[in-house]
Amino acid sequence: MAPEIAAVQRMEPFGGAHLAMLVLTVALSVVVVWGARRIRGTASEMRFTQRAGWVLLVTSLAWMGWGMLPANWNIEESLPLQFSDALRLITAVALIRRARWAIMISYYWGLTLNLQSLLTPNLTYFNVPAVEFVLYWTLHIAVFLAPLVFVCGLGYRPQWRDFAVAYVATVAWAALALLVNIVIGTNYGFLRHAPAGPSLLDVLGPWPAYILWEGVLIAIVWAMMTWPFRIRRTLTTSSARDHERVSRASKSS
Numbered sequence: 001m002a003p004e005i006a007a008v009q010r011m012e013p014f015g016g017a018h019l020a021m022l023v024l025t026v027a028l029s030v031v032v033v034w035g036a037r038r039i040r041g042t043a044s045e046m047r048f049t050q051r052a053g054w055v056l057l058v059t060s061l062a063w064m065g066w067g068m069l070p071a072n073w074n075i076e077e078s079l080p081l082q083f084s085d086a087l088r089l090i091t092a093v094a095l096i097r098r099a100r101w102a103i104m105i106s107y108y109w110g111l112t113l114n115l116q117s118l119l120t121p122n123l124t125y126f127n128v129p130a131v132e133f134v135l136y137w138t139l140h141i142a143v144f145l146a147p148l149v150f151v152c153g154l155g156y157r158p159q160w161r162d163f164a165v166a167y168v169a170t171v172a173w174a175a176l177a178l179l180v181n182i183v184i185g186t187n188y189g190f191l192r193h194a195p196a197g198p199s200l201l202d203v204l205g206p207w208p209a210y211i212l213w214e215g216v217l218i219a220i221v222w223a224m225m226t227w228p229f230r231i232r233r234t235l236t237t238s239s240a241r242d243h244e245r246v247s248r249a250s251k252s253s
Contacts, residue, residue, distance in 0.1 A: 025144060032153065053095025112221055178192075
C-alpha cells in the first residue's frame, strides 16, 4: 500500500474563499428554487432532475476514486464513510429515481448535517488544492441545493414517517462508521473526537457526550423541519372540509 499523504494546508474558516462560497451558496439557492418553480409539473422537470442526478452521481464517484488513488490515499479521508459521502449518493438517487426515502433523507441530511460542512468546513488539502477545493464545494453545495429544489420548488412535503426513516438511517450509518473507526483507528463522522477546526460540536461538550447531545439536537431540529408542514396540511384539510360542508348546506337549502 502506498504511504499516506500528509496534509499540506487547511482552508481558513471564514476567510475570503470561505465567505465567497457561502455567498455563492445563497445566490444559487434563490436561483434554483425560482427555476424549479417555473418548471414544476412540466416535461422539463423530470429531465432536469435526472440530468442533475447523473452529473452528481458521476462527479461523486469520480471524487471517491480520486481519493483512492495511491498519490492521494489517506486512511483518515479516503474511505467513503463520512455522512457527506452517503448523502451524495442518496441525493443522486433522489434526483434520478424520485424515491421518496432518498428525497427525504437528502432533505434532513442536506440542510443540517451538510450545513455544518458549509459553515465550518473541515477542508484539508493533501495533493492538488485547486481540485480539492472545487470538488469539495461543488459537491457540498449541490447536496444543499437539491432538497431546496424538492421541498421549496417542486412541492415535496416531509411527513413524520420520513423523519423516522431519516433518523434510523442516520443511526445506522453512524454505527457503521463507528465500527470501522474502532477497527482501523480513524475518525469518520467525527465519532471518536471533534474535528481540528471550529465546529458546532465544540459547544456540545467533550466526547462521547457530544455524540448523545448531537442525537438529541438532530431529533429536535428535524422535528421542527417536519411539524410546520404537517400543521399546514392539517389546517388546509380542515378548511377544505369546512368549505365542502358549507357548499352542501347551501345546496340542500
